[in-house]
Amino acid sequence: MLEIADVLEALVGHRPVGRSLAISEAAVDSRKVIPASMFIALPGERVDGHDYIAQAFERGAHLALVQKDVSERFPTLDLRSGSLPADQAVPQPPFCLLVEDTLAALQHIAGFWRNQLDVRVIGITGSVGKSTTKELIAEVLCQRYHTLKNAGNLNNEIGLPLTLLQLGSGHERAVLEMGFYVPGEISLLCRLARPDIGVITNVGMVHAERAGSQEVIAQGKAELVEALPADGWAILNYDDPWVRPMAKKTQARVLTYGLDPAADLWADRIQGQGLEGIRLRLHYLNEVLHLRVPLIGRHSVHTVLRAAAVGLIEGLNWYQIISGLQHGHNQLRMVAVTTPSGAIILDDTYNASPESTLAALNLLAEMQGHKVAVLGDMLELGRYERPGHEMVGIRAAEIASELITIGALGRIIASSARRAGLPASAISSFDTVAEAIPSLQSRAFGNENVILIKGSHALHMEKIVSALEEES
Secondary structure (H helix, E strand, O other): OOEHHHHHHHHHOOOOEOOOOEOOOEEOOHHHOOOOOEEEOOOOOOOOHHHHHHHHHHOOOOEEEEOOOOOOOOOEEEOOOOOOOOOOEOOOOOEEEEOOOHHHHHHHHHHHHHHHOOOEEEEEEOOOOHHHHHHHHHHHHOOOOOEEEOOOOOOOOOHHHHHHOOOOOOOOEEEEEOOOOOOOHHHHHHHHHOOOEEEEOOOOOOOHHHHOOHHHHHHHHHHHHHOOOOOOEEEEEOOOOOOHHHHHHOOOEEEEEEOOOOOOEEEEEEEEOHHHOEEEEEEEOOEEEEEEEOOOOOOHHHHHHHHHHHHHHOOOOHHHHHHHHHHOOOOOOOEEEEOOOOOEEEEEOOOOOHHHHHHHHHHHHHOOOEEEEEEEOOOOOHHHHHHHHHHHHHHHHHHOOEEEEEOOOHHHHHHHHHHOOOOHHHEEEEOOHHHHHHHHHOOOOOOOEEEEEEOOHHHOOHHHHHHHHHHO
16 A cells, blocks of 8 residues: 655655555545545646645545645645655654645656556557446456456546556556547556556547547557557457557557457357347357357447457456456446336436447347437537538438437437438427427337437436436
8 A cells, every 4th residue: 555655755766764654545636535545736727726735634634745835834845856855754644745746746656656566557548438348357357356447537647647546565457548638648647557458449539629630539549559568468459440550559469359350359140139238259269159248239349359358368267257248237338227107218428429329329229119319419529520420310310210419519410310311200409408308308208219318428418317217
């Protein structure tokens, strides 16, 4: 477990004398501080962590990292010079450590701590499917190893260091999702985490508004495989034309996965069984296995392949891998709810991109009954905004019996679906969720209805789910 002396050694290069206390965890939100924590005071546009140091100490924090001089209010060690007297003892908590930049200090401490531990790290990035892949890989590895994973979406320049500081000497594997917004971000995360295995899910249009183009997104994702050591492994999606060429960008060994027999690990005879999961036949070397996995949607096959690939590389046998896959029932993002009236709501309101929306529509296609697609704007697509929404509209016309769109961009989906052959009488468009709810509540959704609800998080499509559940 991380100790105060470790923090000081990371920041000044030598370990202070005397007894050192353990740090339970690191936190950037004073409300989440638990006894013996380290609180990191991050300045922000709306909230400044320095205003909450007292609250953190009241909740039992041992120390706080600060970049503003608060020595008049709290005992403080000034580390801005990068040194401490050789005979400096570890102070009695609570106290502050004054540094030039609290975020940089957090990252430096996290990188230092990771380097102290004998743990293998699996890094995961991609446009869609990172979180579900992380969860399933962790389930598989837990069959043999003591495994840490980042909680929720702690996958950025703040969240990943916080996760690394949760590592202890008992951990053998760490499964870390790595988010991407701009070039250079994944390189930074890799310098901190030093992954041994890199898993790339796919390269889509999401975040193109910030990154600029799909080409730039691909370059950013490739930073993970570029950071791998020569004795590491890059696990690449053979079916994705943006991912497959990354094999040339890494010095690590490469294992490809996909639905193409040319991949190292591949699957066929895929049967989507709605909410009952999927069946598939898996091929690896000369082995053929028939599996049933409780993940919903045919798109989950790629998630299964990624988790199996990591398991194989990490020395698990097929019994252990399959056992982990069978535990991978948590979809994370999509939740299927059966209302009292018998209608099934596919709640996929966490976020939306063209790729994830097409996957959700493909799941809707596997379901029996009158299919209703409630689709909202997909944001941050940049120059792919119109083609992305049009693509979704075409697929919705092929699958949905009825289409309801939300938002200005949702109207592009509606227009595209109408041009693709869905009757105008089966399409409704609303500007906001608030406008759509009364219309949806007025409809008698019964046990013959399956309702997919999906859109970008900013639209708060989850309010539609709540309204329909209450109405039912």
